[in-house]
Amino acid sequence: MPNEAFRLLSRGGATFDKSKTESLLFTKQKETLPKQQEATKALDGHIPVELDFFKYAQGGQGKRKLTEEPSRSEKRRKVKSEDEQEEDPVASKKGPEVVHRVSAKGSNVPPHIDSFQSLQASGVPSRIFANLGSSGYKTPTSVQAYCIPILLQGRDLAAISPTGTGKTLAYLLPIFSKLAAPASTSVGAGVRAVIVVPTRELAHQIHNECLKLAQGRKWKIVLFSKATANAISQNGARDKVDVIISTPLRLVAALQEGILELNNVRHLVLDEADRILDPEFMPQIQEIVAACSHSTLQKALFSATLPAGVEKMAMEMLNDPVRVVVGLKDTPLPLISQSLTYVADDPSKLPSLLSYLAQPYNPPVLIFTSTQTRATSLAEELVLNSIPNVDCLHAGLTKKEREDAVSRMRKGESWVMVTTEVMARGMDFKGVREVINYDFPTNVQSYVHRIGRTGRAGREGKAVTFFTDDDAPYLKMIANVLLQSGSTVPDWIIKLPKPSKLKRRQMGKTKRPDIINPARYVGRRDSIKKRDMVLGSKRRKTKPGTEPEAFQNTGS
Numbered sequence: 001m002p003n004e005a006f007r008l009l010s011r012g013g014a015t016f017d018k019s020k021t022e023s024l025l026f027t028k029q030k031e032t033l034p035k036q037q038e039a040t041k042a043l044d045g046h047i048p049v050e051l052d053f054f055k056y057a058q059g060g061q062g063k064r065k066l067t068e069e070p071s072r073s074e075k076r077r078k079v080k081s082e083d084e085q086e087e088d089p090v091a092s093k094k095g096p097e098v099v100h101r102v103s104a105k106g107s108n109v110p111p112h113i114d115s116f117q118s119l120q121a122s123g124v125p126s127r128i129f130a131n132l133g134s135s136g137y138k139t140p141t142s143v144q145a146y147c148i149p150i151l152l153q154g155r156d157l158a159a160i161s162p163t164g165t166g167k168t169l170a171y172l173l174p175i176f177s178k179l180a181a182p183a184s185t186s187v188g189a190g191v192r193a194v195i196v197v198p199t200r201e202l203a204h205q206i207h208n209e210c211l212k213l214a215q216g217r218k219w220k221i222v223l224f225s226k227a228t229a230n231a232i233s234q235n236g237a238r239d240k241v242d243v244i245i246s247t248p249l250r251l252v253a254a255l256q257e258g259i260l261e262l263n264n265v266r267h268l269v270l271d272e273a274d275r276i277l278d279p280e281f282m283p284q285i286q287e288i289v290a291a292c293s294h295s296t297l298q299k300a301l302f303s304a305t306l307p308a309g310v311e312k313m314a315m316e317m318l319n320d321p322v323r324v325v326v327g328l329k330d331t332p333l334p335l336i337s338q339s340l341t342y343v344a345d346d347p348s349k350l351p352s353l354l355s356y357l358a359q360p361y362n363p364p365v366l367i368f369t370s371t372q373t374r375a376t377s378l379a380e381e382l383v384l385n386s387i388p389n390v391d392c393l394h395a396g397l398t399k400k401e402r403e404d405a406v407s408r409m410r411k412g413e414s415w416v417m418v419t420t421e422v423m424a425r426g427m428d429f430k431g432v433r434e435v436i437n438y439d440f441p442t443n444v445q446s447y448v449h450r451i452g453r454t455g456r457a458g459r460e461g462k463a464v465t466f467f468t469d470d471d472a473p474y475l476k477m478i479a480n481v482l483l484q485s486g487s488t489v490p491d492w493i494i495k496l497p498k499p500s501k502l503k504r505r506q507m508g509k510t511k512r513p514d515i516i517n518p519a520r521y522v523g524r525r526d527s528i529k530k531r532d533m534v535l536g537s538k539r540r541k542t543k544p545g546t547e548p549e550a551f552q553n554t555g556s
């Protein structure tokens, strides 16, 4: 079904408006979910300190109070060797369980900040402070508190911090603080900062963040696309560009066509670093890094996940880096309540999802499938089952369709968004309260990023993962993530054997049918066949002397 027609069908003319009584349907859910109710009650202005990841951001009180000794890390730093410092994790505790800690490793790690104001001494322009305030950023999150001073000192950095904890601002603020005069007003300036991300949607989102932070300054910040690449190739326009946000392929195409030079770039950020550094993008990244040939180039990598192998490769790219880890590596925030739901086999998933959506739920819900065709097919099924305001977004759609789908999501017009891995990383839709993994995630990182579309900026979230018999060998890997982040897992799953290395590599390669509900097509296929036979027979009757099809070209 064409996307537009499908959208219209799914819309039903209604939009989600929390002020309307229809939304009460969704808020009732909490009565049936005691655990969630407890957490929700807590969020109504009384969030328990140990769960308030952003409390630190709301006045610097929460985390300080929970730290065993606030100044201990600073004292320790003085007695450690000058070359190799490891900052004590600053941890907030929930009983014996550590829910939040920060470690910063490297030589001469700059001290972290407690407030944005303390950056004034580091030369952050007052305009940037004003823009921080108008964007609603009052106090730094942990990743910002640690990474901003490091980047302001020109150091290379690898930062790992859970989804939705504000990594974008952690690298944008130092870039804009250091950018100085716009390239258009200073001769020979040109592109000085490049941010590379894996998807067009994420590039778009980061571009918007840049515009907010750079408001009032005349910097030219370009969201790189075919059109903008053509535009900057005209009449020296490229020398007037200050910042570029791009996907690797698009940037490399421009470098190869000779319409872009990166030899003046001082800041290179690889966001979603583990995805950007995977073999699919690696050749392009090497080309980009080689093109950024300025002697004072600063490289920074950010992600919520960084598997050991990729981290080793990443650290080799950096020069005397600092490594910052917020929370437990590759672990979602405890704000996301996670569960695993057994659904036997693929055909059983649809009825399970429909019964889930027949209960009160918190829109918008994000549903992840493994392929574009399955995403389209599932969205169609939901529409045909009268689920209101269903939408679909995947990389197979046109640029316009993708942009429109993101915009509907931002406006709250989509209640149920069916998507693929394209939306798993970086996308920040503040209102997403529930994520459903309809198809099992492709690996642990995919799980962490997918469910990280909820529980952002200190909000509560819920993640449900369907698993079939085919997914069972990989269940333990996901269950370990649940356990690590404080969710409960049934005993029998904990007792499952650890999958072999070979088996782990097969995760994500499970073959699933393109069509979510083949039963719907059985009747349709039969009637198409019958119709074709009738038409064929009519054609033959109207052409006297024509041999029946079976005898044609047989020589008989």
Ligand SMILES: Nc1ncnc2c1ncn2[C@@H]1O[C@H](COP(=O)(O)OP(=O)(O)OP(=O)(O)O)[C@@H](O)[C@H]1O
Binding pocket: 057, 136, 137, 138, 139, 140, 141, 144, 161, 162, 163, 164, 165, 166, 167, 168, 169, 303, 304, 425, 426, 427, 428, 430, 452, 456, 457
């Ligand atoms: N200091 C702050 N105070 C309040 N809100 C903040 C602050 N910094 C960022 N945010 C908000 O937190 C949300 C998540 O930020 P961001 O998208 O940068 O997270 P992220 O860590 O990059 O997540 P992901 O790993 O999914 O890419 C955004 O809505 C952002 O506006």
